[in-house]
Structure formats: structure tokens, C-alpha cells
Amino acid sequence: MKKLLTLTAVGAMLAAPTFADTLRLGAATAQTGGLAPYDAPVMEGIHIAIDEINAAGGIGGTTKIELIEKDVRSDAAQTSIAVQELVDTGVSALILPCDADPSLAAIGIVSSAEIPAISTCASSPTLPMIGGDYMFANFPGDNVQATVSAAWAQEQGHDTAYIIYSPDSQYTTMPLYFAEVFEKMGGKVLGQDTHSIGQQDFSAIATRIAALPEQPDVIMTSSYEPDFPSMLKALRSAGVTSQMIGSDGIDSPTTFSLGDAGEGVVFTTAGYAEEGSPLEAFNKKYMDATGSESQTVFNAVGYDLIKVIEAAVLAADGSTDPKALRDAIANLENVQGATSAITYKGTDGMPVRQVSLIRVKDAGREFLGSPSPDAALIPAPRMQ
Amino acid sequence: MDIFLQQTVNALALGGTYALLALGLAVVFSIMGLINFAHGELMTIAGYVLMYCGIAGLSFVIAVPLALLASVVAAVLMERIAFRPVRNGSGATMLVTSFAVAMILQVLFQNLISTRSQPVLLPAMLSDSVHIMGMVIGVNKLAAIIATVVMLVFLDWFMKHQKTGIAMRAAAEDFAVARLMGIRANTVIAGAFALSGLLAGVAAVLWVSQRASVDPLMGFMPVLKAFIAAILGGLGSLRGAVAGGFLLGFIEIYLSAFLPPEMQEFREPIGLGIVVLVLLFRPNGLIPSATLKAEKV
Known part of the structure; x- marks a missing residue:
């Protein structure tokens, strides 16, 4: 069964270079353990953004987002195992844990697979420096x-x-x-x-x-x-x-x-919900989706991350090819997220965002x- | 001199908390030979009870006894459900069981309550401080020292004058002979767990009153400190656990206070180095248990 899945995945990847109807995202984040207090709310925001985009027909009205999630238990070794499994299923982009240290544990796999990876909320500016071309952050440094x-x-x-x-x-x-x-x-x-x-x-x-x-x-x-x-x-x-x-x-x-x-x-x-701000609008969406108030800005940070990926797919003319997505992310300017406008252009992967x-x-x-x-x-x- | 006295008060407060924690481990170990690594989760349970009481608007005066009760009940249930079936297993079996209990509880907390740490509402008084003889002492420090003294006096009385306490001491010395004399194993062991639950509850209230929040993994650090303190004092000896707890508290505070700034980064390795040094000279701990005759190899 697993073989069959892998084969279909590889098949799907080969068959769909542009204007794909699904974008497969792999999330290897910490849903348990010491980083869970940060990654768990980020994933809530990610789900809200994906549901919103898919309900509107997908990115650009065509490309639906398929999310594959793995729990890395806040453990560096487990992160690299989960990332390898996700790479094997043929994902177009990866979402890594909130801290630079476990994210860096996956860097060998990310670089050799040439798939762009975004850490949910790591804020160390050394992350993209050590991580190389395929590693991006999603938080003010x-x-x-x-x-x-x-x-x-x-x-x-x-x-x-x-x-x-x-x-x-x-x-x-x-x-x-x-x-x-x-x-x-x-x-x-x-x-x-x-x-x-x-x-x-x-x-x-x-x-x-x-x-x-x-x-x-x-x-x-x-x-x-x-x-x-x-x-x-x-x-x-x-x-x-x-x-x-x-x-x-x-x-x-x-x-x-x-x-x-x-x-x-x-x-x-990363942001403040002023009246009329995108963050306030996001907090309303969060309330509608979960029935409770957003307790932390990390919910909105997850939403931002998907907005960045959406913008990258659009900038790459609907392509879900990992390399095209990487180049698109690296050149994004002023993507409006829930917390702030986000710019990667001219940086080494540490975005320019509002503090x-x-x-x-x-x-x-x-x-x-x-x-x-x-x-x-x-x-x-x-x-x- | 002022600073030295002030830091000594800090050390007493921290050492007292460690002593209560180490005692909780030692009470169970002395009878069953089990190091209960799920002891920290008893603290987490007490912490969550404090949190829910705060949300429900109950006064701290009511919340504290409820938290203590919850951790006693949880300890007794833990024994009944998890440890009784493996009571005759090897030490390793029981140790692994305790790790399993700890992990299962942590995951339950994460899934049923929240992965994020939850604020605990504390009375404002606990953040105040009082001036005594030119020293500024936080109310929560004072509470820690008083609670430790009260618990130690209570424990001493319980072990010397209460039937269950005397039975526990007998069981700790020689369980087989104690049973031949008509002491019920279940009662003694359940009593030991209840007592360790009470100690965990008191320690949890002191611990939480400093950090003002509870999270699912909160119990790990205190149980680790308790383990070090218990080993330092002499595993299985109650007096040893108290001595070990205080010594560990003094080592940590004095190093943090008086080590030169450029050495501060190595505070913990130096602290643990001192523990090893003590154990080199007293391999069975400061006040070893009379019955556990570990030999120097």
C-alpha cells in the first residue's frame, strides 16, 4: 500500500509541472513536547488559512492545498525522520518546527531534496544563514x-x-x-x-x-x-x-x-489587533472557526505562512514545482498576512515584517x- | 554580610521545596524500591486544580486543600492502577512503568487540557515581600520555609506516633518480616503513595506560586531535582532526602550568587560536580538508609 502511495505520489509529481490541481504541503511540527505551545497554535492558523483558500476553490481558484501533518514531539531527530517521510511522499513545500534547532536538524534533507522549507515561528536570524537557499523563516528576527x-x-x-x-x-x-x-x-x-x-x-x-x-x-x-x-x-x-x-x-x-x-x-x-487591521479580521475568523478567542499571535502567524505559500504559487504562475516555489518565495514582496506585510526579496530568508x-x-x-x-x-x- | 544572609534565606526556601520533593520520592522508594518518576505529574495535577479553581473564582484558601486532595487521590489511584500489578516485578520493571505513567499523563494533559501553559491566578499577597532585620523576603519564600517546617514536623509525628507511620517504618526496614507480624502490604503501600501525593501537592503549590502557570510538562524538572536530592541524601532514607534537598538548594543558590560572572555559564556542571564529589566521599549519600546496604565497587 505504501509503495502504491509513493508511486502515485511520484506519478502525480511528474505529471503535474504547472497548473496543478493540488499543492501538497508537508508539516513536520511539534504537536507535543516543549515546542507544542508555539507550534500547536500555529497549526490552528494554518488550518484556518487552508480551509479558507480551499473553500474558495483553491489557490487562484484552481490549486487546492493538501496538508500532510506529522508530529515531531519537539525532538530534533524526530524532525529529520518526519521530514524525510514527507519528502518521500512528494510534497512541494515543507513546514518545520518553531525553533531553529530542530529545523536545522532537517536541513540536510531539505537541501538535498531541494524543497523549500519554512519554520513556523523560529526567530533566530541564523536559521536561514545556516539553512541555505531552501530555508525560510516566518517571524521577525x-x-x-x-x-x-x-x-x-x-x-x-x-x-x-x-x-x-x-x-x-x-x-x-x-x-x-x-x-x-x-x-x-x-x-x-x-x-x-x-x-x-x-x-x-x-x-x-x-x-x-x-x-x-x-x-x-x-x-x-x-x-x-x-x-x-x-x-x-x-x-x-x-x-x-x-x-x-x-x-x-x-x-x-x-x-x-x-x-x-x-x-x-x-x-x-509579531502584531497587534488594531481596529480595522488584518489581525483583527483574522481573530474574527479564528472565533468563527474554533468558537473561542485567539489567545496568541501565533495563530495569526500560521495564517501568514499559508498566505506566503499562496502568494508564491501565484507568483510561480500556478506551479507547484518545489524549485519554482523556492525562487518565488525568495522574491516575494509585501504579501499581506494577518499580522503584517511580509517581504522576502532582498533578504537571505529572514523576512522583513512588522514588529x-x-x-x-x-x-x-x-x-x-x-x-x-x-x-x-x-x-x-x-x-x- | 547582608547579601550573604539574604541569599541564605533564598537557599532555605529553595532547599525546603527540594526537600519536600525528595521526601515524596523517598517515602515510596523506602518501601517499594520504586523511584516514581511520575511524581512530577502529581504536581502537575495539583497545579491544574489550582488553575481550575482560579477560573471558577474559588479563593486560594479553598483551592490549596483541593489541590492537595487531588494529588493524594491521584497518587493512590496511580498505585492501584499502574504499580500494584507490577509490584513483584524487578526494579527495572517498576521504573519503566513509572516513566510510562508519566508520559501517558503528559499526553493526556496536552490533549485534554492544552499544550500551552495555562495561567494560574494567585493572590496578590504572594508577590509581596516583607522586611525582616534589614532583609527583603518574598512572601512566597516565607511560605516555602514555613510549609517545609510544618510538613517535616508533621511527617516526624506521623512516622513516630501513627500506626500507619510505624507500620511504614517497619515495612521499610524489612517488608517480609513486617508482613509476618500482620502488617497489611496494601495498606502500607497505599499509605506511602498517599503521603508522597501530599508532599507532591505541597511542593506543587510552592512551585506554582513562583511560576504562576502550569503546563503539561511541568513535572519533569522538579522530579529530576528531587531525584538528585534523594541520591545525594541517601536513597530510601527520609532524613537523607531532607538533607539532600537542602544541600542541593544551598549549592544551587550559592553558586548562582557567588560564582564570578564569567563562570556563571558553568554553574550547573559545577553544581553537579559538587554532588559527585560528595558521593565520592559518601557513596551511599549523606545519611544512608540503614537497610539498603549498597556496596562500593
Whole structure:
């Protein structure tokens, strides 16, 4: 049976170079394990976009999208196995997990199969650099987010900063980018601390910061749950009152339910649902499809990803040939997604997208703006 | 000096939580020879109960006993359903069973509740801090220290003066002889699980009050720490588990506090290195169990 399937798949691929009636997409994402909190909502958004496109007759009214899903359990080795299986079924494009590390585990297979792959929400700018021509990201880069938040901090008149980061993953080293930009803009970094992902107790770090001779104006971290709430509460109960700056990883309901400790936290993320914005429209679609409110911007990020693929198929004149799709994605400009306009042209695969600044206010979101960062300030991707 | 005292309070609070966790493992191990890696999932269950109570608008004062009750019931059910059938199996069989229970529960949480972590509403008071003798101490730190002391006193009383407790001590020393004296195996083992469930519940409340959220995989890290603490203290010995928990807490906090900044990245390997060093000199742990005569090879 499997052989038959493979044969039909190969047959279908050979028989349909242009104006295919189906586009086969392979998703190897983490539906269980540590990355599931990000990949699971992204897949919800992906399903909403695919259902919408297919209900309208497919991409360009002709090409329906067929999605094959595999759970990689947040495991790097499992990602490469799942990607190999998907490649064997003849997919035209691949969707990879939310973190750079498992996505990179599949890079050998992706490159040799010459099939474009998009990570759901990895934000490390090193991903497409290491990944090569066929690897794309779908999120504002860490270095761009850090530039936006550093510029905001300076605008607010904050001159001194302290960073807390974890060397355990590429994403959690974002504060190093922040420190680089902050110093470049004339600010002073008073010190730094490291922690490990999943560390329960931040009291030692909090006590040390509270005892500094000069209190930092801002403390920047890209740690996410469960580390971020523990860190924040430890700092506040040690008497540290500095402005906290975080990143997209804390765009989660917990951040808004921390009570007084959470108030005033500022973070960068992929979008904000202003009235009349595409994100607000998406959130309505999400409500209609699932019956509940979208709790995170990662739903919309999934929708964006399918919009990018749709635009690429259209740009390739309806072709579902993987190579044609890769070239089309690499040249996309201003694709309107749910969160932002997305441009790949002129980048190495790390898209240019809007970064929004959000402040926690009265347990809700206060929109601080979506400033375009000064390109000269954006730090170069840093290889670990 | 101030900083040193302050960090010592931090270490006491963390060490106390580790001690409760390690005790939960040790109570079961001392009787059954099983290291229950699903102990962390008992914490997750207690955490979810706190979360649902918060959503239902119940006060924290009611939510905490409910969470403790849930984790006790879950522990007893775990024994009845998963561990009783393999009770006479080898240590490896029981160990693998406990991993299986942990994984099945994690997947159930992911599928039935949510893959994303869920916020737990906590009373604002827990984020406050009090000033004692020039030190700033978080209320949740204070709660951790008090809860540890209360639990240790309770456990001491239970083991010395309660029939089930005495029976458990007897069973830990020699289960076969204890049974010949008329002690029911089922009662003792179920009692041990109930006790470990209670300890997991208390630890969960302390753990969750710091992180303010629960997620399906939450239990892994604490059970790992508990395992290290239990080994460090002497596997199967209750006093050892307490000593191991506190020592681990002190090692972690002091390293984090006083290691020079350029060495901070190596904090965890250094910490575990110290644990290995202790074990080199005391291969059976700090306070080894009298009955488990592991030999140095």
C-alpha cells in the first residue's frame, strides 16, 4: 500500500509541472513536547488559512492545498525522520518546527531534496544563514526585535540596562543583541546574568541585582514561560523596580494574569489587533472557526505562512514545482498576512515584517506602536 | 554580610521545596524500591486544580486543600492502577512503568487540557515581600520555609506516633518480616503513595506560586531535582532526602550568587560536580538508609 502511495505520489509529481490541481504541503511540527505551545497554535492558523483558500476553490481558484501533518514531539531527530517521510511522499513545500534547532536538524534533507522549507515561528536570524537557499523563516528576527526594543528604551530616556539571558537556545540569547544595540545608541549595560531554561528559582539573581550600587533603568530578557514569570516575580519581590522588556515568547495569557507584578512589562511581538487591521479580521475568523478567542499571535502567524505559500504559487504562475516555489518565495514582496506585510526579496530568508511593541496595562494590551527599526542599527546575526 | 544572609534565606526556601520533593520520592522508594518518576505529574495535577479553581473564582484558601486532595487521590489511584500489578516485578520493571505513567499523563494533559501553559491566578499577597532585620523576603519564600517546617514536623509525628507511620517504618526496614507480624502490604503501600501525593501537592503549590502557570510538562524538572536530592541524601532514607534537598538548594543558590560572572555559564556542571564529589566521599549519600546496604565497587 505504501509503495502504491509513493508511486502515485511520484506519478502525480511528474505529471503535474504547472497548473496543478493540488499543492501538497508537508508539516513536520511539534504537536507535543516543549515546542507544542508555539507550534500547536500555529497549526490552528494554518488550518484556518487552508480551509479558507480551499473553500474558495483553491489557490487562484484552481490549486487546492493538501496538508500532510506529522508530529515531531519537539525532538530534533524526530524532525529529520518526519521530514524525510514527507519528502518521500512528494510534497512541494515543507513546514518545520518553531525553533531553529530542530529545523536545522532537517536541513540536510531539505537541501538535498531541494524543497523549500519554512519554520513556523523560529526567530533566530541564523536559521536561514545556516539553512541555505531552501530555508525560510516566518517571524521577525531576534536582532530586529532587539533593535526595536532597544530604540524604544532609549526614546523613553532609559540610559542603563541589565540583561538576563540563557545560552541554552538561540532564541534566548536575544538580550545579547539588545545589549549591542543599546550600547551602540549610547546606553550603558550595567551587567548580565545567565540562567538555564526551566530554571525554577531566580532569587539569587534578583538579590544580586537588588544589591547593585546603581539600579538599571531597564532589564531585558527573552526568557519565556515558565522562566519569565518566576524571574519577574523574584525581581519585584526583591525590590527591583526597573522597566522589564521581553520578547514574543511572553505573548501569552500568563503574562497578562500576573497582577501587579506584570503591569508595565513591555515586549516585542509579531502584531497587534488594531481596529480595522488584518489581525483583527483574522481573530474574527479564528472565533468563527474554533468558537473561542485567539489567545496568541501565533495563530495569526500560521495564517501568514499559508498566505506566503499562496502568494508564491501565484507568483510561480500556478506551479507547484518545489524549485519554482523556492525562487518565488525568495522574491516575494509585501504579501499581506494577518499580522503584517511580509517581504522576502532582498533578504537571505529572514523576512522583513512588522514588529509591534506591547505594554501590559490593566491586565490587557496597550499598543505602543510598530516602529521601523533603523537598518544601520540592526546587529549582524551572531553564530553561536 | 547582608547579601550573604539574604541569599541564605533564598537557599532555605529553595532547599525546603527540594526537600519536600525528595521526601515524596523517598517515602515510596523506602518501601517499594520504586523511584516514581511520575511524581512530577502529581504536581502537575495539583497545579491544574489550582488553575481550575482560579477560573471558577474559588479563593486560594479553598483551592490549596483541593489541590492537595487531588494529588493524594491521584497518587493512590496511580498505585492501584499502574504499580500494584507490577509490584513483584524487578526494579527495572517498576521504573519503566513509572516513566510510562508519566508520559501517558503528559499526553493526556496536552490533549485534554492544552499544550500551552495555562495561567494560574494567585493572590496578590504572594508577590509581596516583607522586611525582616534589614532583609527583603518574598512572601512566597516565607511560605516555602514555613510549609517545609510544618510538613517535616508533621511527617516526624506521623512516622513516630501513627500506626500507619510505624507500620511504614517497619515495612521499610524489612517488608517480609513486617508482613509476618500482620502488617497489611496494601495498606502500607497505599499509605506511602498517599503521603508522597501530599508532599507532591505541597511542593506543587510552592512551585506554582513562583511560576504562576502550569503546563503539561511541568513535572519533569522538579522530579529530576528531587531525584538528585534523594541520591545525594541517601536513597530510601527520609532524613537523607531532607538533607539532600537542602544541600542541593544551598549549592544551587550559592553558586548562582557567588560564582564570578564569567563562570556563571558553568554553574550547573559545577553544581553537579559538587554532588559527585560528595558521593565520592559518601557513596551511599549523606545519611544512608540503614537497610539498603549498597556496596562500593
